Amino acid sequence: MPLYDYECVKCSHVFEVYHKMNEGNETLTCPKCKAKNPKRLVSQVKTHAWSQFLDKMEKKINPHKFK
Ligand SMILES: [Zn+2]
Numbered sequence: 001m002p003l004y005d006y007e008c009v010k011c012s013h014v015f016e017v018y019h020k021m022n023e024g025n026e027t028l029t030c031p032k033c034k035a036k037n038p039k040r041l042v043s044q045v046k047t048h049a050w051s052q053f054l055d056k057m058e059k060k061i062n063p064h065k066f067k
Pocket of ligand 1: 009013032
């Protein structure tokens with residue numbers, strides 16, 4: 001299940017949520033102030049893709065490290 005970062009629009013509290021792809025954010029509430037509809041941040045996904053890219057590059061440069 002993917003992990004998403006959400007930012008509360010009311011108090012700017014950032015929290016992480018595991019949820020299914022087809023699930024919307026209308027059921028989510030801020031754990032701090034209980035405000036609804038937090039804003040989804042995409043940083044988590046980007047970071048993951050970037051680390052996968054770096055892994056691939058390192059396998060090319062240092063293949064012995066991955067045996
Ligand atoms: Zn909040």
